[in-house]
Amino acid sequence: MDKVLVAESVRKSYGDVEALSGVSLSVAEGEVFGLIGPNGAGKTTLVRALTGTTAVEGEVSVLGSDPAAVDESRVGLLPQSFSPASRLTARELVSYYAGLYDEARDPDAALADVGIEGDDADAWYENLSGGQKRRTCVAAALVNDPDVLFLDEPTTGIDPAGRRSLWNLLESLADGGTTVFLTSHSMAEVERLSDRVGLLNDGEPVAVGTPADLVAAHGGDSRLLVETTADPDPAALADGRFSVSTRGEKLIFEGLTPRDIGDAVRALDDAGVAFDSLTWTEPDLEDVYLSLTGESFEAGRRPNAAAEADADSNADAPVAEAGGGRR
Template sequence: MNDATVVRAVDARKSYDGTVALDGVSLDVHEGEVFGLIGPNGAGKTTLVRALTGTADAEGTLELFGDAAGDSDRSRIGLLPQEFGPPERLTARELVAYYGGLYDESLPVDDVLADVGLADDADTWYENLSGGQKRRVCVATALVNDPDVLFLDEPTTGIDPAGRRALWGLLDSLADSGVTVFLTSHSMEEVERLADRVGLLRDGELVAVGTPAELVAEHGGPARFVVAGPDVEAGADPLRDAGFAVEVGTDELVLGDVTPAELGDAVTALADASVGYESLTWTEPTLEDVYLRLTGETFEGTFTPGASAVGAAADGVAGDSDSAPAAEVER
């Protein structure tokens, strides 16, 4: 990544029939940078992508490579929209070849299909591919012109975990080669894994921008220790007496700002009060916590998004080895 600005927005504004979609958005994205844009449905993410690629009008300054977005060289841009429905009675190879034919120069079709993991399914009709395979074909159509900037709106929707990780590796390689990637996603795991910087859009406003680590440090909140079980409420007062801040949830106690060194003290306080539990979970904050705090969204039935023992993950995304460390003890 270098300091050359590839994508630029200054005071971008857009409304639809009186509804504000973009409200003064300003940002710069540099050559070779992966920029992740997150936010709730309706926050304006897709509108911003369309404005930056010149496929929708907006007020303000919107530039690619120093030119007005609508006047930029289209051959240098790869775009994967959130919704994309190509002809279904074409094979994967035919579809990618068709989109490659729209440019004066393009990459070898078979190479692009191999890059997205479809070498063995290149001659399968689009309509007979799985949902994840269809999405990979769509990614291939955005790559076939060998773009210098790549806009991906929810690129891994429907792709299985192995395919998703393979695509992440491909995007890493593209960024390392100098391609700028502008990514929108509801997968906080994906954004935290890929993005050099992240912007959070809420109600058309860019409310936070920074590296994932910076956003987690500033907005993620403290580490949490969760005591789960049907009768754990009895442990609230003993834990408070031991100096812990405790919130009582449904069959759980949530202790905020607990360091690993303090875990033993909490367990001892429970044992001294003869309070049983089914599980103990300690988690550090993640980008998911940042998202929930800044958007005001919550999970039903839990104080502790991101804690594997007490709640389901948002948007079908489960934690794994790339997530923040979690310590869990079962009794």
């Protein structure tokens, strides 16, 4: 497959903080590439580098050209933050973006694809719910029927049913050949949608691969999670066949098989440890995240100093960026 997106040794600094530290990656035509990482890791900065909305050191190409030279009708961008004109309806907002292109989809059809129809389409954008606003922005990013779609936290604020509907839409677009570059704080979203995943930490890509390959390489073993308010010595519970550690109010038994669960329960009983629940889990992307960043996924979502320094992550994007990006 042709490489639609290419970044080579991309660097970007904000003052003394290096947001991107020599990032190199490529995305093939028709691929869905998911980017994850803690707040301040540089995810939004990388999206801006690939769309030509921030200057960087290194080489970047989109559809074989410098991002600034790409036909804007071929690119769609949904920024993390969006500040449209206040007195527009959802339909007027998407119609505005449709009018920027020589050829565009019917705005009502684009809105219907994301579940904004009837009275909702005629409502002032400012009066829509957070999820409805986000879905309207997705419609604006799709109205030009782009070949390459950049989505920075696309389902933020959208309810579970709306998220699944949007996932179905994105899967349909990918099946039709659209290349999607996605950042997300939803591991379920990334695991479901992405052909490959990149983990960015402190401005550097620490792992890239299919979800299955990343889990196999970095996810660790299956484990038994024990919910308890007790505070036992984990070493006293291990019997040589499995290890025990703690994470918050959970005891984590590793190195055992489902057949060993009874032995784990007996070890808890022998130690006088009362527990509320037992859960058998297989490793997933959250375990990969923990292994490679040293922190839980939830902890990585909290603001930190690096996130504050990453101006691109926090500044409101101009209204025009919801469509093609560089107007």
